[in-house]
Amino acid sequence: MKTIVFVFCLCLSAITFAQTNVSGNVVDESSTPVVGANIVVVGNTAGTATDFDGNFSLLVDMEPPFVLQISSIGYASQDVQVTSNNQTVNIVLVEGSELDEVVISASRTPERIFESPVTIERFGIKDIRSTASVDFYDGLENLKGVDINTNSLTFKSINTRGFATFANTRFMQLVDGMDNSAPVLNFPLGNLLGMVDTDIQSVEILPGAASALYGANAFNGILFMQSKNPFDYEGISISMKRGITSQEAAGDNPYTDFGIRAAHKFTEHFAAKVNFGYLSGTDWAANNLTAKPGTGTSRADINYDGINVYGDEVSTDIKGVAEALVGLGVLPAGAEALVPSVNVSRTGYNEADLTDYEAESIKADWGLYFRPWANDFEISYVGKVGTGSTIYQGASRYAIDNFFLQQHKLEFKNNNFFLRGYITEDRAGDSYNMLFTGININRAWKDDNTWFGQYVGAFVQGSLAGLTAEEAHALGRQTAETGRFEPGTEEFKSAFNATVSDPSLLTGSKFQDNSKIYHGDANYNFSHLWDVVDVQVGGSYRTYSLNSSGTIFTDADGPINYSEYGVYTQLQKKFDLSDNVDLKLTGSVRYDKSELFDGFFSPRLAAGFTINDQHNIRASFQTGFRNPTTQDLYIGLDIGRAVLIGGAEDNPARDIRPYDLSPTGQAVLGAPTIQFDGQGAYTNSYFASSVQAFGATGDASQLEIANSSFVKPEQVTSYELGYRGKLGKFIVDMSGYYNQYQDFLANETVIAPFYGDVQLTQTVPGDPNNTPLAIAAIANEDYQIFQTYTNSEEVVNSYGGSVGVSTKVLGGFDLGANYTYAKLDFDTEANPDFRTNFNTPEHKVKGSFGNTELFKNFGFNVAWRWSDTYEWEASFGDGQVPAFHVVDAQINYRVPKFLKSTFKVGATNVLGDEYFTAFGTGNIGSMYYVSWTINNL
């Protein structure tokens, strides 16, 4: 590190900076010091915060005059002119509104929410203090326009403006500028590996596309988490929370959340901080035994496939089994007539038998900060590690166990620029796929052929012994189940352990990965050099290194590497149209290029009118795009029902698998087996649905050539109109948007024959009927089903909006309410195969009522949310999410003299009506907690 600093110093030593020292004090109208007030230089990223006595000092690399903007939540921000070096400024802040809070992310430069060119939400220290949710991350749900889909106790998935599954690859999460999505998953695991409460300075959410500034994947929105700089926030702060989670399925279980932050400014040149967080609890158990559609109602039904029961997905038509057994001579000829053509599923294991539901999050980060000239130029190194256990619901439910993510960042910045590079590495740890755990424990004690064979054998015997069909099915299952490993037995445990440590999904369920992302960002703000227009330029570069050893990606021969870069610029200009009306125009454009795709320009144009400093009307147009995820590009995974084959052009050829051929196939190809790769899926395939239609009718004209296209980025165009203002006592913030999505990333299920062209020009050699080869391949089951990753040609539209109103009532009580509307504008009936995964209620209403100072040092807050019913659509399963009401509440008491403590007693979901936000997850119960926060007033 020393060397790096030294080298860097050399580079910059030729440049000298003008430096101005400013210090001062901030108090409120009752002369109480305002703690943690933000002091920033306008048009510049330099800034600091007041200490516990309301004092601050700031070194600015600018010559006076310049303007300081002082802001704190709950107060109107103020601008103060600094005209000389060593000037002392004393500020009295008057109470203001949330619109006066300063945000950075909307324009990559500080500005008041009021003047932000696009919709933005902010969640600051005060909000964290008063949230009734169990932690800050959950508290975000009360913001307008924000949806949180609860996957598990520790994995919540934030989204805005619809189209989200838990694998929310359309929503970005940045922690101090670092994307904290796991490289293998391409989405963040909530706050599992994120930040501790006491280190948070602010959280900002930008709903909607923001690719113009943030590049690929800033598509549905971005969550920015900003930590506290140790130069500005020193000392030790601790938050301790104990409580219980209460759920019908899992009972009452203890819950502990502990976080500590230690920061120290050793000199004016060097400061450091360390954070550590530990959370432990029991996850919401998912025990939904309801059968998936079309599979009956309970295990008494022969083809039952329970939602949270795994292993019973293995299902087959027992008539086919009987025919096979007759062919093998195991059953007497003709016995198949006694066997009905019905699907029978194996008996599965309940989810509760396949996971301990332990929810754990351990995270630590540390930072070293150098200010070689004791000014705004700072070099920092930040390291973060996180490990945890949670449950993730994708195509199946995963027990994420000891998942490990680490990030290391080196950043150079001053008020006008930053240059940062970071690396993110994941290790899947002991994580496993619960669905395949169930399937493969079953296979460990009896392979599928034997199981179904015994079932059918017993069914036939039972039928001939005079049993009714129902009794014969019961006898079949009972016979086939002989030897089942019962949960709790040693044999079950050892089969479980063997399965979860085996990464092949044909025999095991281990989730194995060690992929990396290397990322670099740079930004320069020219506003201190040029007054005419505020200009920023920046760029980013990213390299992916996928390394699953062939278990997820087609990387058996070594890691797959690919890169992308982007450059952008933004121009911002304020016009005084009259004494009362200001106009702020923002224009941005970004160019992105991945080595896999053609380059993209993403523009953004925004205009904001400010009238009398009371009303702001904004309009914007922007585009966003989303690169296909690492899995969309490079997956090569046999999940039994299909081989998932990523849509990067060089990917399918790497997925090579051996297959046995039918006698016909052997005759055609002259070999007993074939090595078949994934290229057929993209170059010689039929839609699986058309093959099914062909199978039902025997009409070859039903076959529809699929030949999926290689995947390319998805795009969104977004129009937005908004208003913010102060209408008497009311603060209003509202917006509406219209989004148009193109090239939606989508999957196709296709069938690639092992021989014969899908155009049917090739025929079976020597066949007098000229049967096309491909048809012969399908008839003889010489094919593979693939799920390809491609883009839909359908254009999908959505629109929506939100209104938030807040006010003070009854002298000092905060009352807020907001309403969010979201609507999918797509003809789902005309496109029955197209799944949008909109997964968002049309109506959502949220409200809060509280008082931070009901009497001295005592505050309370009650938050209420109502969500309309909506359809959940995701690869794990589809189902309705019923409407729900949730009420969270807390009371808190501050004891400034005792370690600057805050005590809080709270409860979430106090109504106790369990609910869920996604089909297939555990029900969300209630949490009751007591917390003690030290030194984080």
Place this chain on the structure above:
Amino acid sequence: MKIKYIAVLLLALGFIACEEDDSTTMEEVQVELSAGSANFSNYVALGASFTAGFTDGALFIASQENSFPNILSQQFAALGAGELTQPMMNDNIGGLLLGGNVIANPRLFFNGAGPAVLPAIPTTVVSNVMPGPYSNMGVPGAKSFHLLANGYGNVGGVATGQANPYFARMASSSNASMLEDALAQAPTFFTLSEVGGNDVLGFATSGGSGVDQTGNFDPSTYGSNDITDPNVFAQAFTTLVGALTGNGAQGVVTNVPYVTSLPYFTTVPFAPLDPTNPDFGPQIPVLNATFAPLNQAFAFLGMPERSIVFSETAASPVVIFDETLPDISEQLNLVLQGGGLDPLTAQLLSTQFAQSRQATAADLLVLPSSTVIATLNEDYFNQLIALGVPAATAGQLAVNGVTYPLEDRWVLTASEEGSVRVATDAYNVTIENVASSSGLALVDLNGILQQASTTGITFDNYTMNTDLVFGGLVSLDGVHLTARGYALMANKFLEAIDATYGSNFIEAGQVAKANNYPVTYSPELQ
């Protein structure tokens, strides 16, 4: 076997099936059951063994509960019709006792290898008359003219074959006829089923050992294994329908299937002699050497088709007695002696093979022949011993179907099968004409059996065929249906009723479900 769990195709099919289920459910809700113009308030079933519920070679409580009239009446009950009454047997063993003697065997069960008679003693005593009338008037064994015969239910006539024990149990009087007892109930709706079946069945199951009585209009002269004259049948059938419809009753009749499609006739192959059988294969050269002079004699007589040769590589047909062949014992004797055989041997062979040949695919071996083929014919063996033939030689010459031609009763030859077919066709012409002129619904049992015996017939998720034991349609006796088969038959009746009377049993889903009916019964059930 490819198990494609969560197979995309299956999954998709599952969804489709589900949608269909949904729509069916909706239909069940939406479509209200209607009787159309039919009046099911008093339903009487008249017929023979199918109507009675005969299965696995017997009639017993469980089989009666699954009789097709009972299944039908359960559907009629949805329209408020009354319960069907049946002359219940005393047990689930089946079989009959008369005067302390077992006159009908207990039912068959599947013993793991094949059908076997239940090791139990019947407890249903024929003389314990339970006078009806019963609305199920199914009498196993009844021929068309029996339904009109007074005294057919006289207990006293059972022992001499003048009366039927099943009718004797329920006849209202010893002089009653089946038709009279049926009419006495004043049915509003009737099924007249499988009439004509027994008029050919006895002939067929006896290997054609009876007489084709076509041309003989006096049924009182018929033996039990004879084919009824079509005019006699027509007379009886027309009388039955006329009487039943006389008071305005509606009903369903069935035609007669080709009984030779039943597994009783199709299970035993005509060429069952397998050279890989260690008891048979090694003897083939000796047998062929033995038959060589005989075959030379046949050739000499210009009848090479009578030659007997056993293949050492493929299964060979059995040797059968065919009464239609000219008796050539005299010529044969002369030729054999001329060929140098001693007179006794020539005499024996010429008698034994006077009217014999190897079977062809057109000959049907009846089911019980399987227990006879390649076994020693003791009667003939004793006969040979009495003639002074050494035991070893006698044993070689008395092997059924190999050295001793299978007797007439084991084989329905092509010409005998032709007699059955001609009679059946004639009956069916009558049935169709009468049904049509009387406005009755007609169930095409013949077509149904043909379909089942060729392509198989679908019933819910099952595809049933006429294989013995495994086919699902025909019970272990090879002639009568399984409960599942009777359920299918009931549904076919409902289809016909819907078509003729405008009811909607099928559309409303008021039908029997395959899963509710077994293919046989447990031996524990007694």
